[in-house]
Amino acid sequence: MTPSPSIDELIDALKRLPGLGPRSASRIAYQLLSEDRTQALNLAQALEKAVKTVRHCLMCNTLTDSDLCPICSDKGRDATKLCVVESPADQRVIEETLAYDGLYFVLMGLISPVEGIGAHELHLDRLIERVQGDQSLKEVLIATPFTPQGDATAHFIAKVLSSRRKDIRISRLARGIPAGVELEYTDANTIASAIFARKS
Amino acid sequence: MTPSPSIDELIDALKRLPGLGPRSASRIAYQLLSEDRTQALNLAQALEKAVKTVRHCLMCNTLTDSDLCPICSDKGRDATKLCVVESPADQRVIEETLAYDGLYFVLMGLISPVEGIGAHELHLDRLIERVQGDQSLKEVLIATPFTPQGDATAHFIAKVLSSRRKDIRISRLARGIPAGVELEYTDANTIASAIFARKS
Numbered sequence: 281m282t283p284s285p286s287i288d289e290l291i292d293a294l295k296r297l298p299g300l301g302p303r304s305a306s307r308i309a310y311q312l313l314s315e316d317r318t319q320a321l322n323l324a325q326a327l328e329k330a331v332k333t334v335r336h337c338l339m340c341n342t343l344t345d346s347d348l349c350p351i352c353s354d355k356g357r358d359a360t361k362l363c364v365v366e367s368p369a370d371q372r373v374i375e376e377t378l379a380y381d382g383l384y385f386v387l388m389g390l391i392s393p394v395e396g397i398g399a400h401e402l403h404l405d406r407l408i409e410r411v412q413g414d415q416s417l418k419e420v421l422i423a424t425p426f427t428p429q430g431d432a433t434a435h436f437i438a439k440v441l442s443s444r445r446k447d448i449r450i451s452r453l454a455r456g457i458p459a460g461v462e463l464e465y466t467d468a469n470t471i472a473s474a475i476f477a478r479k480s
Numbered sequence: 481m482t483p484s485p486s487i488d489e490l491i492d493a494l495k496r497l498p499g500l501g502p503r504s505a506s507r508i509a510y511q512l513l514s515e516d517r518t519q520a521l522n523l524a525q526a527l528e529k530a531v532k533t534v535r536h537c538l539m540c541n542t543l544t545d546s547d548l549c550p551i552c553s554d555k556g557r558d559a560t561k562l563c564v565v566e567s568p569a570d571q572r573v574i575e576e577t578l579a580y581d582g583l584y585f586v587l588m589g590l591i592s593p594v595e596g597i598g599a600h601e602l603h604l605d606r607l608i609e610r611v612q613g614d615q616s617l618k619e620v621l622i623a624t625p626f627t628p629q630g631d632a633t634a635h636f637i638a639k640v641l642s643s644r645r646k647d648i649r650i651s652r653l654a655r656g657i658p659a660g661v662e663l664e665y666t667d668a669n670t671i672a673s674a675i676f677a678r679k680s
Contacts, residue, residue: 283551284534286545287530293523293527300508326486326490331520342483343513345484368483369507
């Protein structure tokens with residue numbers, strides 16, 4: 281018998297989060313319901329606000345709070361460079377390196393035939409249109425991870441874009457980032473060196 | 481530059497939770513803001529409901545949804561036994577064993593002089609009153625952990641209760657070797673206790 285169905289529901293919702301098992305979910309639930317419950321209310325409010333506010337940037341497709349994200353609307357960014365990343369989390373770690381000042385395109389995934397994710401699902405037509413239409417663009421830096429899906433996606437994008445525009449440099453992050461490791465979990469220094477050592 | 485202050489706030493709220501670092505907080509935030517956001521809303525609702533609903537049981541002090549918890553109000557429980565535990569989480573694991581059918585008293589902490597937690601802070605007067613006043617009670621099982629604070633708390637409770645009521649049994653959980661654990665990886669104290677408490 282459990283003394284509180286509300287706590288059971290909270291633990292149940294917490295243990296569905298990635299990386300949390302039943303024990304850590306229960307530990308978190310009881311801490312949130314300790315004497316001072318402002319932490320729990322803050323989290324609930326942050327969740328609701330993010331769910332209501334966060335949408336895709338109409339230009340780069342990243343998750344952001346307005347129709348156009350602050351990076352796309354920043355006139356100070358170098359509009360001759362476009363960096364293609366898998367996810368907003370990857371974009372976040374690249375921004376943290378301070379080694380890149382260009383614009384982004386966020387795929388929200390990678391090509392993965394087994395999961396039924398192809399060029400169409402990733403809105404690659406939007407990326408291709410943008411690269412074809414924007415004559416100020418001089419370089420596309422593909423920053424997908426060095427995994428089979430990341431390689432396939434990079435290969436596909438490089439092939440399509442180079443067939444449409446002969447006058448741009450298409451580069452990829454230098455190896456040096458360990459293969460098979462998510463970009464999100466790589467330290468900023470390693471990512472920075474890979475940006476400086478990028479190869480055509 | 482970060483493309484979404486709302487996501488930053490959510491990651492910030494998540495990384496304050498026990499056991500979550502910045503990377504896991506970010507991973508959880510992005511999963512919650514993926515295409516299907518019902519999981520995020522469920523979590524927010526579960527949090528708000530629990531914060532509003534959960535209170536202390538007037539009888540046993542556990543966290544519950546009503547003034548009297550379902551265990552205290554269950555006439556089918558063996559009211560001759562009272563189990564004293566540190567927290568609702570400990571009560572939960574004891575309930576999961578199905579090996580105990582008595583009532584509980586939940587301390588919501590342990591005696592800890594360095595943290596300024598004494599008998600008064602733990603509402604031990606409520607426990608003492610209950611044991612003194614309830615003549616149907618025949619046994620108090622002290623289930624505090626085998627840590628310095630748990631030992632001090634158990635010792636204090638046993639001393640006070642046995643001075644007030646000579647006619648009840650005061651017991652503590654047996655020390656011993658945990659099931660499924662190699663003897664090689666068990667600490668010497670635990671093995672020593674298991675030797676002293678050996679059974680024919």
